[in-house]
Amino acid sequence: MVEETRAKLIRAARTAFAAKGYAAASMDDLTAEAGLTRGALYHNFGDKKGLLQAVIDQIDAEMLVRMRVAHGQAATAWEGFLNEGVAYIEMSLEPEIQRIMLLDGPAVLGDPSQWPNQTACLRTTTQAIQRLIDDGTVKPVDAEAAARLINGAALNAALWIAAADDPRAVLTKAVEAFRQLAAGLLRTAG
Amino acid sequence: MVEETRAKLIRAARTAFAAKGYAAASMDDLTAEAGLTRGALYHNFGDKKGLLQAVIDQIDAEMLVRMRVAHGQAATAWEGFLNEGVAYIEMSLEPEIQRIMLLDGPAVLGDPSQWPNQTACLRTTTQAIQRLIDDGTVKPVDAEAAARLINGAALNAALWIAAADDPRAVLTKAVEAFRQLAAGLLRTAG
DNA sequence: TAAAGTAACATACGCGCTGTATGCGTATTG
DNA sequence: CAATACGCATACAGCGCGTATGTTACTTTA
Numbered sequence: 487m488v489e490e491t492r493a494k495l496i497r498a499a500r501t502a503f504a505a506k507g508y509a510a511a512s513m514d515d516l517t518a519e520a521g522l523t524r525g526a527l528y529h530n531f532g533d534k535k536g537l538l539q540a541v542i543d544q545i546d547a548e549m550l551v552r553m554r555v556a557h558g559q560a561a562t563a564w565e566g567f568l569n570e571g572v573a574y575i576e577m578s579l580e581p582e583i584q585r586i587m588l589l590d591g592p593a594v595l596g597d598p599s600q601w602p603n604q605t606a607c608l609r610t611t612t613q614a615i616q617r618l619i620d621d622g623t624v625k626p627v628d629a630e631a632a633a634r635l636i637n638g639a640a641l642n643a644a645l646w647i648a649a650a651d652d653p654r655a656v657l658t659k660a661v662e663a664f665r666q667l668a669a670g671l672l673r674t675a676g
Numbered sequence: 677m678v679e680e681t682r683a684k685l686i687r688a689a690r691t692a693f694a695a696k697g698y699a700a701a702s703m704d705d706l707t708a709e710a711g712l713t714r715g716a717l718y719h720n721f722g723d724k725k726g727l728l729q730a731v732i733d734q735i736d737a738e739m740l741v742r743m744r745v746a747h748g749q750a751a752t753a754w755e756g757f758l759n760e761g762v763a764y765i766e767m768s769l770e771p772e773i774q775r776i777m778l779l780d781g782p783a784v785l786g787d788p789s790q791w792p793n794q795t796a797c798l799r800t801t802t803q804a805i806q807r808l809i810d811d812g813t814v815k816p817v818d819a820e821a822a823a824r825l826i827n828g829a830a831l832n833a834a835l836w837i838a839a840a841d842d843p844r845a846v847l848t849k850a851v852e853a854f855r856q857l858a859a860g861l862l863r864t865a866g
Numbered sequence: 867t868a869a870a871g872t873a874a875c876a877t878a879c880g881c882g883c884t885g886t887a888t889g890c891g892t893a894t895t896g
Numbered sequence: 897c898a899a900t901a902c903g904c905a906t907a908c909a910g911c912g913c914g915t916a917t918g919t920t921a922c923t924t925t926a
Binding site for chain 1: 697698699778779780782783784786787788789790815817818820821822824825826827828829830831832833835836838839846849850852853854856857858859860861862
Binding site for chain 2: 874876877
């Protein structure tokens with residue numbers, strides 16, 4: 487089964503990339519861990535970057551699901567939007583997401599906005615903001631611009647938290663600052 | 677002169693890293709371009725990462741100067757703070773800064789907040805926010821947290837702009853959104 | 867000032883990793 | 897049943913990093 491082979495390689499790549507980083511991860515070790523050789527890898531993914539792309543697509547899809555869940559648990563649309571951001575920050579605490587999605591991914595594949603999958607979670611945020619603009623909750627700004635800034639703020643917060651000595655304490659401060667900052671988008675003064 | 681040798685290597689590295697990216701830049705080519713060999717490089721910088729660190733320190737210092745200038749040209753402290761952010765966005769449009777400082781740097785050396793130089797421009801932003809809190813302009817949030825979020829927002833805006841088809845137009849939208857977002861920190865409703 | 871030591875760089879070597887070309891078994895199709 | 901395509905393993909070539917080993921020139925010290 488070809489799908490099973492791909493799945494095994496992606497799984498091994500996720501752990502290897504997360505543990506050692508993309509550059510230091512050897513494809514020989516990778517494939518051996520999955521019970522295969524580099525032949526299977528180049529046949530299915532073209533090259534090392536192709537494998538990274540596949541890993542990123544998978545993680546991105548998982549992140550999207552979790553953001554939707556966080557959004558759905560809120561009472562108002564605005565709170566749902568904030569929840570998405572907080573969820574993003576919390577997800578980025580995981581070493582796997584941080585290393586692959588935030589550090590190696592952009593360095594190897596270039597700016598995430600150019601990725602084929604177009605980072606689904608960014609699209610979700612853009613749509614959420616657009617709806618908030620339409621119903622009058624948020625000032626009439628450019629939705630995509632706002633989404634990217636919010637996204638970048640959350641991303642940097644995550645990197646900061648993960649590198650901190652006391653991640654939980656820093657997380658609290660970051661989330662508070664995030665809510666304050668996001669309030670700048672509100673039509674009614676925060 | 678040892679300082680001259682270091683300067684030549686750093687200069688060659690800046691152009692090579694900016695053009696090809698850190699991973700694809702060959703040290704043999706690098707040093708040859710500077711009229712030297714890898715021997716000089718390993719003697720002065722230890723390894724390839726050491727050279728990247730030196731390049732980053734130099735660029736970081738240059739960015740700090742330009743942010744101070746932008747800050748100084750504003751009438752109020754709050755406008756000076758905004759100017760810093762806008763200056764950061766505009767600087768990040770330069771391919772050299774983008775590739776080295778925003779993409780390869782974090783991937784190779786880890787989160788910027790852990791760097792020896794501690795990214796001087798981040799410290800500057802933190803101090804600016806703290807002053808604005810002290811004089812009552814900004815809500816009493818954690819200054820470092822706010823600085824990191826602002827920084828991340830500006831960073832992502834820059835990546836977005838640089839990848840856009842019409843960078844100037846997108847820059848306008850990003851700066852506008854940035855001002856709106858930053859207004860969330862203001863004590864008086866924007 | 868002559869010998870000894872050291873700093874600054876060049877040269878040479880080994881090793882690991884990527885990418886490609888080739889080989890082998892199996893399934894599919896006419 | 898022959899032929900072809902697919903999936904993967906094996907073999908090969910080349911490049912780039914890091915280190916160990918020279919080589920030269922400048923200090924230091926007696």
